[in-house]
Amino acid sequence: AQTVTQSQPEMSVQEAETVTLSCTYDTSENNYYLFWYKQPPSRQMILVIRQEAYKQQNATENRFSVNFQKAAKSFSLKISDSQLGDTAMYFCASHHQGGKLIFGQGTELSVKP
């Protein structure tokens, strides 16, 4: 079975500092995608960053970057220069054949002024 695990239910960070959210996954597929989604209080799911498993280079989107360790099945998200608007639930997800996403439990991130 495909699983995604986020072991940090809650995290907090001071504004302008850096925080890393952890995620591990398990899959039997060779070609897959990994995602981080943000869910602010509005509940709208917003794509933060995407990683293709066959690419060794870690994905980066402005202040957001990932540390993808394929052998360890680890996919952490680093947020640099944290902003108050980054406060949200963050979900790690893996994409599988057929298109469905499997989500981790989520990490509630609070950015403090």
Next chain:
Amino acid sequence: GAVVSQHPSWVICKSGTSVKIECRSLDFQATTMFWYRQFPKQSLMLMATSNEGSKATYEQGVEKDKFLINHASLTLSTLTVTSAHPEDSSFYICSAREVTSGANVLTFGAGSRLTVL
């Protein structure tokens, strides 16, 4: 970019009645849509995969006779919660993948909050 509209955003119904939630892809065609359920402070749990022109594929433990899914066109999927009970109260989210998209990126609707009294 791709937009998915979900309606209604909030609905209250009496126990025993049925409620329909619509999911529309506004500017793209989607052969496949997905329905998720989210309880407060919890993750999104996949309920079913909605396939245009064919029967939906339900995840293990999801009652297909209770959660009816219809995907009649390339831009519309509906979820009907039949004979709703208070335990069905939840946040329901749909997502869709553009037919021509090779990026495997899903676009999510804003969700529908169902409260069953």
